[in-house]
Amino acid sequence: MRIRRSRSRFVATAAALMVAVAGGTITGGTASAAEPSQFTVVDGAIRTATGTPVPASGTHASLWGNSSYATTSISGSGRVLIGAIGDNCQGWPTVRVTVDGVAVGQTTIVSATSYGTYPVGTAVGGGQHTVRIQLINDFRAAPCDRNVHIAYARMETASATDTKFSFAVLPDTQQEVLNSSDTRFRNRTNWLVQNRSALDLRYVTHSGDVVNWDTPDHSQYAVARDAMRPIETAGLPYSLAIGNHDTQATGEGGSARDPARTRELVRDTTVFNRYFTASQYGTVKGQFESGKVDNSYSTFEAGGVQWMVLTLELWPRVEAVNWARSVVAAHPRHNVIVVTHDYIDGGGNIEQSASYGATSPQYLFDNLIKQYANIRFVFSGHVGIAANRIDTGVNGNKIYTFLQTFHSNTTNPVRLVEVDTAANSLRTWIYAPYNNQSFTEYDRSFTGLGVVR
Secondary structure: OOOOHHHHOOEOOOHHHEEEEOOEEEEOOOOOOOOOOOOEEEOEEEEEOOOEOOOOOOEEEEEOOOOOEEEEEEEOOEEEEEEEEEOOOOOOOEEEEEEOOEEEEEEEOOOOOEOOOEEEEEEEOOOEEEEEEEEOOOEEEOOEEEOEEEEEEEEOOOOOOOOEEEEEEEOOOHHHOOOOOOOHHHHHHHHHHHOHHHHOEEEEEEOOOOOOOOOOOOHHHHHHHHHHHHHHHOOOOEEEOOOHHHOOOEOHHHOEOOHHHHHHHOOOOHHHHHHOOHHHHOOEEEEOOOOOOOOEEEEEEEOOEEEEEEEOOOOOOHHHHHHHHHHHHOOOOEEEEEEOOOOEOOOOOEOOOOOOOOOOHHHHHHHOHHHOOOEEEEEEOOOOOEEEEEEEOOOOOEEEEEEEOOOOOOOOOEEEEEEEOOOOEEEEEEEEOOOOEEOHHHOEEEEOOOOOO
C-alpha cells in the first residue's frame, strides 16, 4: 500500500537509520538485510525488495512523486546502469539520472517484476560519482498509482558485459520423427547442450513442423518430446513454433485430415499443447490463449541487453496479431525475435497467401513486423531450403529475416546465430552435427544491427 503523500517526505541520512520491514517502513531500526541499502531517499522510502533478482540489500528505494529521488555514490567509469521495477498506471514510470549535478539522461522502467538493467546516458570518466535518480512522470488515478522502485545503481565498465552470445534455430524436423530409431533430432539437441559453453548458447527456438502428422498413439510427438529433453535438462530456455503439420489439419501421410474442415483444424493444436507446455519452455512470460503455446513470448538477457522471442501461430488470426502488437509495444527495450512457420519463401520473398489460415505473411509484415523499432529478427520454415532478406521498418530499423527448412532425410541441420552487441553485428551459419556437415553457402554476416539498449 502506498504511504500517504503528507507523511511520505523524509530523508534517510544513513542506511542504518532507514530500513525496510514487511508491510511498510521504519526509521531508527536495525537492518535485517544482508547489506545496507546504497541509497539515501527524499520523499520516498527504503522498502523490502519485491522484484527479481533480489538485490544484495534485500531492499529497493521506492519513489512515488515528482519530488521523490534517491541518491548514491558509485565509483568507476562508463554509463550509469540502474536496476528498477515500476508500477504501471496508464503508463510506465520514467526516471531522470543526474551524475555529479549534470543530467545525463532518462529511461522508462517497463517491468513490474524484473529489475533488469537500464543503461542511462553516455559514459563518464573514472572516479567517485554522486548519482541522483528522480521520478519525473508521477501519475495517480482511482485504480492505480505510478511509482518506481530502484534496486541498484552501478557503473558500466568495458569488462563488465560479455557482449557476444548465440542462439539456435531448429528447422522443420518432420522427417526426423517418423520412427523411434531415428536419432537425428536428439543428436542435434545433445550437440547443442554439449557445445553450449563454446557457443555461449542462450536460447533455442524452432520454426515449426516439429512432427509430420499425428497418429492415434502420438508416436511422432513422443519422439520429438524425447528429443527436446536434453535442452530442458540443461536449463536452456526454448520455444517451438507450430507448423501446419503440428495441427490436426494434417492427417496420415501429410495430406489433409478432413478437407472440408481444414481451416478449422489448423487451429486444433490440442495434442501439441499436451506434449509441449509453457513450463517446459522455461521462460514464457505471456500467452495469447491460456494453456496454449501457439502464441507466446519469452524473454532473456544476453550481450548486456534484453531479448524477447515472440512465437506466433501459422498464418495468424487478426486477434493474435493484435495481441502480438500489444506485447511488443509494452516491451520497447527488448530486442524482438519473431518466429512463425511460414513467412518468406526459398527466394527470400515475403509470402502473399494466407493459404488455409487467417492472414498472410505480408499482412504480418505490414501490421506487426515493420511497425516497431525494436523488432530485429524473423525466422520461418515451411518452404524452400534456406534464404534471407533485410527490410527496413517504418522507424528506420533493419529487420533481418531468415528461412531454414531443409526437410532432410539424411542429416540434422541447425541454424546458429551469433550476436555481438558491442560490434553491433551478427553472424549466422548452418551446421549438421549428425554427419559433421557445414552448409557454407548459407553463411551470412551483417553489421549495423541496431541493438536496442
